Amino acid sequence: MIQMAPSILSADFSRLGEQVNLVEEAGAEVLHIDIMDGHFVPNLTFGPALVKSIRAQSQMRFDVHLMVNEPEKFIGDFAAAGADHITFHLETTPHVHRVIQQIKEHGMTAGVALNPSTPLDGLKYILEDLDMVLLMTVNPGFGGQKFITNVVPKIQVLHHHLTQTRSACQIEVDGGINLETAPVVGKAGAHILVAGAAVFSQPDPQQAVKDIRQAASL
Numbered sequence: 001m002i003q004m005a006p007s008i009l010s011a012d013f014s015r016l017g018e019q020v021n022l023v024e025e026a027g028a029e030v031l032h033i034d035i036m037d038g039h040f041v042p043n044l045t046f047g048p049a050l051v052k053s054i055r056a057q058s059q060m061r062f063d064v065h066l067m068v069n070e071p072e073k074f075i076g077d078f079a080a081a082g083a084d085h086i087t088f089h090l091e092t093t094p095h096v097h098r099v100i101q102q103i104k105e106h107g108m109t110a111g112v113a114l115n116p117s118t119p120l121d122g123l124k125y126i127l128e129d130l131d132m133v134l135l136m137t138v139n140p141g142f143g144g145q146k147f148i149t150n151v152v153p154k155i156q157v158l159h160h161h162l163t164q165t166r167s168a169c170q171i172e173v174d175g176g177i178n179l180e181t182a183p184v185v186g187k188a189g190a191h192i193l194v195a196g197a198a199v200f201s202q203p204d205p206q207q208a209v210k211d212i213r214q215a216a217s218l
């Protein structure tokens with residue numbers, strides 16, 4: 001079954017706790033938490049303190065998406081704050097294998113993210129070590145952007161490879177996922193759908209979680 005990962009980037013921060021509870025009650029399995037450093041991406045968000053502040057009130061898997069240079073500096077802090085999973089970008093460090101090991105040593109699962117223009121080739125010697133690959137379907141940095149259709153073949157190729165090799169590694173897609181694009185990524189083979197604006201900018205975020213999941217499974 002397709003898993004839903006609402007992104008709090010588009011939540012109302014003045015009542016973040018309530019918004020987290022809302023999507024959890026709607027059945028979301030994963031909470032997607034976008035960390036931006038103003039260097040790798042042209043925007044700033046939050047840090048481990050925010051993760052810690054919402055950890056106590058949710059059982060969802062906390063999926064931390066690091067859009068930061070030198071990701072190795074922050075793994076321990078997010079682990080201590082209660083992250084279950086960390087994804088970092090292939091483009092942010094020459095020591096990709098080392099960072100994956102570091103994440104696992106802290107008892108978390110590990111993912112690597114690829115920007116829309118980054119080919120799958122860089123995964124070749126690390127795929128067996130990964131729990132998840134995050135394929136960006138927008139350029140990282142902002143919520144509410146338009147889905148980049150050219151990424152769809154990349155999802156298909158990765159899905160085919162994972163099936164052939166009987167890999168348990170999951171494919172997460174992030175950016176511009178909504179009722180129109182969910183069926184496209186669902187068919188292409190995505191396992192986890194991140195959705196920010198299409199959930200939290202809607203009048204009924206709970207219905208949105210259910211509708212997007214259903215649209216992706218058709």
Ligand code: DX5
Binds near residue numbers: 007142
């Ligand atoms: C973008 C972030 C996304 C963002 C997606 O850089 O990684 O997780 O929240 O937002 P939507 O779903 O609105 O495109």
Ligand code: ZN
Binds near residue numbers: 032034174
């Ligand atoms: Zn994200």
